[in-house]
Amino acid sequence: MINVFKSFTQIRLEDHKSQAAEADVLAIDENKITSIFIPVVSPNGAGIDFFVKEGDQVSVGTLIGRRKDFYVPIYSSVSGIVKGRVSRYNPLVGRTTEHIEIANDFKKTRAKLLKTISFDSDAKEIIAAIKEAGIVGLGGAGFPAYFKYENSSNIDTVIINGVECEPYLSTDYKLLQYHALDVIKGGELLRLAAQADQAIIVLKKNKTALVEVLKKHLEDFPHMVIRLVQDIYPMGWERALVKRILNRTYNDFPKEAHVIVNNVATAMATAQALLDGEPLTHRTITISGNAITQAVNIRAPIGTPISQIVEEVGGYTTDEVIAFTGGPMTSRPVSDDSYVLQASMNGYTAVKPVSYHSVPCLRCGACNAACPAGIQPIEIKLALDSNNTDRLMKLNVNRCVECGICSYVCPSFIEVADAVIRAKIRVRLQNAKSEIAKKGAVK
Amino acid sequence: MKFIVQPPPFTRRQRSTTGIMYELSALLGLLWIAAIVYNFTIAPSYGLKAILMVVVAVVTTLICDVLVGAISYRDKEKPFGRYLFTRIKENYSLVTALIFALSLPIGTPYYVIIIGSLFATLIVKYAFGGFGANIFNPAVFGRIFVTFAFGSQLRAFIGTVPGNIASLTDVGATVTTSFSSLGVKWISDSLAGLNVTMGQLWLGNYSGAIGETFTGLILLLGLYMIVRRICNWRPIVAYLLTVTLTALVVALIAGLNPGTYILLHLAMGGLMYGAVFMITDPVTSPTSMFGKILIGVIAGFMTVLIRIQGGYPEGVTFAIAIANLVSPLIDRFATGMTNNNNLKKWSVILSVLLLSLALNGGLAYYNTQVQNPEPEESQLVLEVTNDLLAEELKTDYVVEVIK
Numbered sequence: 066m067i068n069v070f071k072s073f074t075q076i077r078l079e080d081h082k083s084q085a086a087e088a089d090v091l092a093i094d095e096n097k098i099t100s101i102f103i104p105v106v107s108p109n110g111a112g113i114d115f116f117v118k119e120g121d122q123v124s125v126g127t128l129i130g131r132r133k134d135f136y137v138p139i140y141s142s143v144s145g146i147v148k149g150r151v152s153r154y155n156p157l158v159g160r161t162t163e164h165i166e167i168a169n170d171f172k173k174t175r176a177k178l179l180k181t182i183s184f185d186s187d188a189k190e191i192i193a194a195i196k197e198a199g200i201v202g203l204g205g206a207g208f209p210a211y212f213k214y215e216n217s218s219n220i221d222t223v224i225i226n227g228v229e230c231e232p233y234l235s236t237d238y239k240l241l242q243y244h245a246l247d248v249i250k251g252g253e254l255l256r257l258a259a260q261a262d263q264a265i266i267v268l269k270k271n272k273t274a275l276v277e278v279l280k281k282h283l284e285d286f287p288h289m290v291i292r293l294v295q296d297i298y299p300m301g302w303e304r305a306l307v308k309r310i311l312n313r314t315y316n317d318f319p320k321e322a323h324v325i326v327n328n329v330a331t332a333m334a335t336a337q338a339l340l341d342g343e344p345l346t347h348r349t350i351t352i353s354g355n356a357i358t359q360a361v362n363i364r365a366p367i368g369t370p371i372s373q374i375v376e377e378v379g380g381y382t383t384d385e386v387i388a389f390t391g392g393p394m395t396s397r398p399v400s401d402d403s404y405v406l407q408a409s410m411n412g413y414t415a416v417k418p419v420s421y422h423s424v425p426c427l428r429c430g431a432c433n434a435a436c437p438a439g440i441q442p443i444e445i446k447l448a449l450d451s452n453n454t455d456r457l458m459k460l461n462v463n464r465c466v467e468c469g470i471c472s473y474v475c476p477s478f479i480e481v482a483d484a485v486i487r488a489k490i491r492v493r494l495q496n497a498k499s500e501i502a503k504k505g506a507v508k
Numbered sequence: 509m510k511f512i513v514q515p516p517p518f519t520r521r522q523r524s525t526t527g528i529m530y531e532l533s534a535l536l537g538l539l540w541i542a543a544i545v546y547n548f549t550i551a552p553s554y555g556l557k558a559i560l561m562v563v564v565a566v567v568t569t570l571i572c573d574v575l576v577g578a579i580s581y582r583d584k585e586k587p588f589g590r591y592l593f594t595r596i597k598e599n600y601s602l603v604t605a606l607i608f609a610l611s612l613p614i615g616t617p618y619y620v621i622i623i624g625s626l627f628a629t630l631i632v633k634y635a636f637g638g639f640g641a642n643i644f645n646p647a648v649f650g651r652i653f654v655t656f657a658f659g660s661q662l663r664a665f666i667g668t669v670p671g672n673i674a675s676l677t678d679v680g681a682t683v684t685t686s687f688s689s690l691g692v693k694w695i696s697d698s699l700a701g702l703n704v705t706m707g708q709l710w711l712g713n714y715s716g717a718i719g720e721t722f723t724g725l726i727l728l729l730g731l732y733m734i735v736r737r738i739c740n741w742r743p744i745v746a747y748l749l750t751v752t753l754t755a756l757v758v759a760l761i762a763g764l765n766p767g768t769y770i771l772l773h774l775a776m777g778g779l780m781y782g783a784v785f786m787i788t789d790p791v792t793s794p795t796s797m798f799g800k801i802l803i804g805v806i807a808g809f810m811t812v813l814i815r816i817q818g819g820y821p822e823g824v825t826f827a828i829a830i831a832n833l834v835s836p837l838i839d840r841f842a843t844g845m846t847n848n849n850n851l852k853k854w855s856v857i858l859s860v861l862l863l864s865l866a867l868n869g870g871l872a873y874y875n876t877q878v879q880n881p882e883p884e885e886s887q888l889v890l891e892v893t894n895d896l897l898a899e900e901l902k903t904d905y906v907v908e909v910i911k
Contacts, residue, residue: 069742070797070846070853078519232519385510393518401511418512424525424598425640429740430795439847443795444839459843469517476525477640483515 072434075297076470078232078394084360085353086235090243093365093377096171101143101368102164102405105150107132108157108207113139115165119149123167126176126344130165135209138199142346142366145170156390156399157207157407164405167368178342184253188214191258191339198338199345204237204301204328205391207409210335213327217320220259222311224319225252225266227275227329228294228301231392233353234412237329238272239362240349244333245278251332253286254339259325264289266329267306269296298394299437299468330411345408352378354414356386365406371413372402381415388415394469421478432471432481438464442471446484454495462492528738529600535729535738536606536785542725543718547614550715557614557666558718564618565609568625569601576634599639604628607647607785610719611778611825612654613682615663624654644832645792647785651825664715682716683709684777688821692875695816697764697772706768709775720778730784739788742797746804747783747811748774750861754812757865758872777822779811786825792832796846798853799838803831805857809864817871 067073105113111134123129123141130139148166155162182194196211204226225248229237241248248266256264268275270293279291292310294300300309303326307313313322330348337343346367353360358379365374375381389396390410402413432442440461448456462485471481540562548555577595581588608628609621628650636642654662664682683704688694690701699705708714712722720726734741752770759769774780787793787807793800807827814823842853 068847068850069801070850072797381509385512387512387514387518389516389518394516396516398513398516398518399511400513401509414518416518419518420514421520425638427525427528427640427790428793428795429790430793430797430800433795433846434797436846439845441796441843441846444843456843461845464845472515473517473519474521474523476521476523476528478520478524480515482517 070434071439072431074435075295076299076435076473077296078230078298078473080296081232081353081355082235082238085233085351085362086238088359088361090239090349091361091363091378093363093369093374095143095169095173095366097377098143098169098366098369098373100145100148100166100168101141101366102151102153102166102370103129103139103141103368104153104155104157104405104407105163105165106155106158107134107137108407108409109134110158111135117147117165119147121147123147124174124176125346126178128176129167132209135212136196137201137209138197138344140199140344140346141167141176142368143167143169144172144174154399154401154404156397156404157409159397179338179344181342182339184257186257188258188260191254194339195254195258195335198335200331200334200338201345201408202328203330203334203348203408203411205395205409205411207407210327210331213320213325214255214258217259217325219323220261220320220325221263221323222325223252223256223259223261223264224306224310224324224326225255225264225329225332226301226303226306226326227266227268227272228306229269230296230298230301231394231412233360233414234351234392235353236349236351236362236411238275240330240333241268241272241275242278245275246282247333247336248329249279249282249286249289250340251334251336252289254335255325255327255332256288261325262288265310266291267310268293269300270294271296298470299466302437302466302468304466305437348406348408348410350374350406350410351412351414353412354386354388354416356381356383356388356415356417358382367406367408369406370402371404371406374406375402375413375415383417385418386415387418388413394473395467423478423480426477426479429476431474431476435470435474437468437470438466440464440485442481442485443479445488446479446481449484449488449491454491457488457492458495460488462488465489523737526598526600529603531736532733532738533600533602533606535733536603536610536719538729539610539719539722539725540606542712542722543610546713546721547718549713553666554614560618561612561614561616561621561718562606562609564621565605565625566602568622569605569629570596572626572629572634573599573601576630576638599633601629601633604633604646604650608650611647611651611717611781613662613664613717614715615661615665616654617658617661620654620658620661623657624650627653640791642791643836645786645789645828647789648782648825648828648832652829655820655825682821683714684716685821687772687776688815693816694821695758695762695764695872695876697759697768699772706771706775709772717778717781720781723775723780726780726784730780733784733788739784740790740793740797740800742800743787743793743804743807744783746801746857747787747808750805750808750864751779751811753861754808754864754868757869758812758816761869761872762876773812773815777815778824782807782811782824782828786828787831792835794835794838794842796839796842798842798846798857799835802838802857802860803835805860805864806834807831809860809868812864812868813871816868816875 113130115130117129124144127141129141145168148168150163151166152161153164192214200210202208227237252264307324315321319326334345349364351362361378387398389398391412445460465485469482544558547558573596577592628646632646632649633642704714710724733739755770755773756766759766810827810830811823
C-alpha cells in the first residue's frame with residue numbers, strides 16, 4: 066500500500082560496478098607477499114587467544130587463534146614463521162592495534178584439511194562444522210555465522226543475499242558467476258542447518274545473466290529458489306529484503322520473522338569449508354573507485370596489506386583520495402591504506418576528493434521521507450545540536466542502520482548521517498549512565 | 509599520497525538547495541513577466557509600475573542582506589566581499605522579495621513596498637537567524653504587516669481610475685473585497701456587479717495583486733514545481749482539497765451552485781498563489797510528511813473560516829500564518845517513527861478536515877438561514893401626510909398608502 070507519509074521515490078544509485086564486474090577476477094601473486102598480519106582484536110573489539118608463539122612454523126590452514134567472545138577459530142592464510150607482534154592501523158576498530166606477523170616462506174604447504182561433512186548430516190553437525198571453519202558474515206558485518214543458527218528456532222526460510230546494493234562493489238556478482246554451484250551448495254547446507262523449508266537466493270533484477278547460470282544447477286536442489294528484486298538502495302538490507310521477499314516485519318532480528326539472512330559469499334565459504342575442508346583463509350575483494358587505475362576483483366590471503374593489493378592492480382591515479390573499506394554509502398573513510406585485509410572486507414574503494422558545501426537546513430524533510438528505518442534524521446540532528454538528550458531518547462536513534470540515505474538526499478549537503486551516528490553514541494552513553502544510576506540506587 | 513577523511517556517504521544526489529531556490533526564483537520571474545505584460549495592456553505607466561515594484565522590493569532586501577552581513581562579519585580572515593557574496597547567495601532573499609512584491613496590488617506606493625520588505629527581511633527573517641531559522645514565512649508576514657499598517661494604500665489602480673480597468677465596483681477595493689462585501693459575506697456564487705467573469709478570474713486579466721491574479725498560470729507553475737520536486741506536493745494538495753471540500757459543504761448548505769462556488773474560492777483572494785508559493789515554504793513547515801499534510805488541511809480550514817466569518821476578505825495570508833505557528837507543535841507531535849501509527853496520523857488529519865467541514869458548514873447555515881433569512885417579497889411602507897404626494901408615490905412597489 067502507498068504510504069503518503071513516506072517518500073514515493075525509491076533511491077536508485079549510479080552503481081559504478083561495470084568496470085570491475087566485467088573484468089576477470091584476479092588472484093594476487095602470493096610470492097610477492099612477504100608477510101601477512103592478523104590483528105589481535107576482532108572487529109567488535111574483543112580479544113583473540115593465540116595458540117602460536119614467535120618462531121612457530123605454520124602452514125596454510127593452521128589454527129593460530131580463536132576469538133574470545135565467540136567461537137571463531139582463525140587460520141593462517143600463508144605458510145611461514147610467526148614473527149611476533151607489530152603495531153598497525155586497523156580501521157575496523159578505528160585505531161592502531163597489535164597484529165601477529167607471519168612471514169611467508171612461499172612454500173604454500175597446507176595443513177590438514179577440516180573434517181568434511183555431507184548433505185546427509187543433521188543440523189547440529191552442520192552448525193558445529195560452520196563453527197569450526199571460522200566462518201563469519203562476509204557481506205561486511207563480520208558477525209560469526211554459526212551464532213544465528215545456534216540461537217534460532219522455527220526458521221522456515223533462509224535468504225541468501227546477493228543483492229549487493231552499494232555502488233562499486235561486485236564481489237558477490239563475481240562469486241555467483243564463478244562459483245554458482247558452491248553458493249547453491251552452501252545455501253543448501255545453511256538451509257539444513259536452520260532446518261528451514263526453503264532457501265531463497267535474492268538477486269537484483271538487472272542480473273539476468275546470473276539467473277541463467279544459477280538455474281542450470283538448481284534442478285538438483287528443489288528447496289532452493291531465485292527471487293529478483295528492484296535495483297534500489299538499500300535493497301540489500303536484511304529488513305528491506307525480509308519485507309520485500311516475504312512481506313514480514315520484525316523488531317530486532319530476522320529470526321523473529323522466522324528468517325535467517327546470509328550473504329552469498331558466506332554461503333560459498335560454507336560450502337568450501339564443509340564439503341571441501343578448506344577453512345576461511347582467502348577472500349575476494351573489489352578494488353574500485355575513480356581514483357584507482359584499474360577497477361578489479363582480486364582474491365587475496367586474509368592478512369595481506371591493502372596497499373600491496375592496490376599496488377598489484379596498478380595503484381592510484383591521483384595524489385589525494387578518499388578511501389574506504391566497502392561501498393561509498395556506509396563506509397567510514399580510512400586514514401591510510403596500510404591496514405590489512407580482513408574476512409569481512411568486501412571492497413576497497415578510493416575516489417577523487419569531492420567537497421560538499423553545506424548550507425542551512427531548509428527543513429524540506431527529504432531525509433525523513435527517505436529514511437528506510439523510518440526515523441527522522443533531521444530531527445535527530447537538531448536535537449543533537451541543541452544537546453537535547455531527552456528528545457534524542459524519543460527519536461528511536463538506535464534503529465538507524467547507517468545506510469547514508471539521509472545525507473545522500475539532503476539538498477543542503479548537511480552531514481545528517483554523521484550526526485545520527487554521533488547521536489547513537491550519545492544515546493548509548495545516556496543509557497549506560499541511567500543503568501549505572503539505577504544500580505547505584507539499588508545499593 | 510594523501511588520504512582525506514570526511515563523513516560518508518561519498519556520493520550525493522545532485523539536487524541542491526541553491527538550485528531549488530533559484531529555479532523557484534525563475535518561476536516567480538515568469539509570473540512577474542505575465543504581470544508586466546498584462547499591466548502594459550492597461551497603460552504604460554502600469555507596466556512600468558509592475559516592473560519597478562519588484563525591483564524596489566529586490567533592491568531593498570539586497571540592501572538588508574548587505575547591512576546584516578556587514579554587522580555579522582566576524583571572521584576577518586575571509587575577505588569581506590567574498591563573505592558577503594556567499595551570504596547573499598545562500599540567504600535566498602530574492603525569493604522572499606519576489607513573493608512579497610508579487611502579492612501586492614499595482615497601486616501600492618513605493619514606500620509601502622520598502623517598509624514591507626524591510627520588515628519581512630530584517631524582522632521576520634534575520635531577527636530569527638536568517639534562512640532556515642525563521643519560524644514565520646517572511647513574505648507572508650511582510651504582506652500581513654502592510655495589510656495592517658497601510659491597508660488603505662493597497663489599491664488596485666494608480667492615481668485616478670482609468671476607464672479600461674475591468675473590475676472596479678468600489679474605488680480602492682480589489683475584486684475579492686468587493687465580492688465579499690456583496691450580500692452575506694462570501695456566500696454567493698454570482699459575479700454580478702463585479703465586472704469580472706470566471707474566465708478572467710482564472711486567466712488573470714483583471715486588476716488585483718500583480719502576481720496573484722494569474723490563477724491558471726500559478727496552477728501550471730505549481731504542477732511544474734511538484735514534478736521537478738522544487739516543492740513538496742503534500743501541503744498544496746491538502747490545502748486545495750480542504751478548501752474544495754469545505755466550499756462544497758458550504759455551497760450545499762447555503763444553496764449555491766457548488767461548482768461555481770468552489771471555482772470562486774480557488775480563484776479569488778490569491779488562494780492559488782498562497783498554495784503554490786507560500787504554504788510550500790519548507791523552512792516554516794514541519795519536517796515530517798504527516799505535518800506537511802496537516803498544515804495544508806489547517807490552512808484550508810482557516811482560509812474558509814476567515815473568509816466566511818472573519819474580518820478580512822482574502823484570508824489566505826492569515827491562514828498560512830496560523831499554519832506557520834502550529835508547525836513546531838506538529839513536529840513535536842510527530843516525534844518517533846515515520847512508518848508506523850498511520851491510523852493515528854490519518855485520524856488527526858481527518859478530524860481537522862471534519863472540523864473544518866462542520867464549523868464552516870454550520871457558520872454558513874447560521875449566516876444564511878438564521879441571521880439573514882431569505883428576504884421575502886419586499887414591501888415598502890411610507891407614511892406621508894400629503895395626499896398629492898401619496899398619489900405620486902403609488903408605484904409598483906407601494907402597495908398601500910397609509911394616511
